[in-house]
Amino acid sequence: MKKFVAGMSLAALTMAGTMAFAAGADDYKAKCAMCHGADGKGAMAKKMGSHDLADPVVQGKSEADIVKIVTDGQGKMTGFKGKLTDDQIKGVAAYVKTLK
Numbered sequence: 760m761k762k763f764v765a766g767m768s769l770a771a772l773t774m775a776g777t778m779a780f781a782a783g784a785d786d787y788k789a790k791c792a793m794c795h796g797a798d799g800k801g802a803m804a805k806k807m808g809s810h811d812l813a814d815p816v817v818q819g820k821s822e823a824d825i826v827k828i829v830t831d832g833q834g835k836m837t838g839f840k841g842k843l844t845d846d847q848i849k850g851v852a853a854y855v856k857t858l859k
């Protein structure tokens with residue numbers, strides 16, 4: 760029984776993770792892709808001074824670092840504090856980490 764309960768909560772956690780990830784992809788498309796491109800290599804952001812989000816410079820950052828950049832902004836990119844919830848920002852940060 761204990762094993763069953765542990766298995767269930769693990770499945771629930773995995774599902775919650777997957778859902779946050781799917782939401783992250785949608786929020787990315789809605790809020791980030793116009794500058795960074797669907798694949799993180801958008802010409803607009805690069806012209807304004809961003810790396811490709813798939814670049815090792817960005818991929819070398821932790822998810823927490825990316826959360827901070829997206830929340831507070833960096834350089835010409837204004838922060839998303841108040842425009843996206845903390846959970847949404849975590850979701851897009853997780854999504855950024857999958858760009859290659």
Ligand code: HEC
Pocket residue numbers: 787790791792793794795804805807808809810811812817825828829833834835836837839851852855
């Ligand atoms: C208005 C265009 C624009 C939008 C919209 C935008 N960004 Fe950016 N982003 C930039 C620019 C320009 C930079 C480079 C800032 C700098 O360092 O000078 C940047 C930098 C970044 C970086 C750090 C990259 C680096 O080179 O250090 C990350 C990560 C990032 N953006 C993620 C996001 C995410 C996630 C979203 C959506 C929630 C988003 N951005 C929305 C323009 C944009």
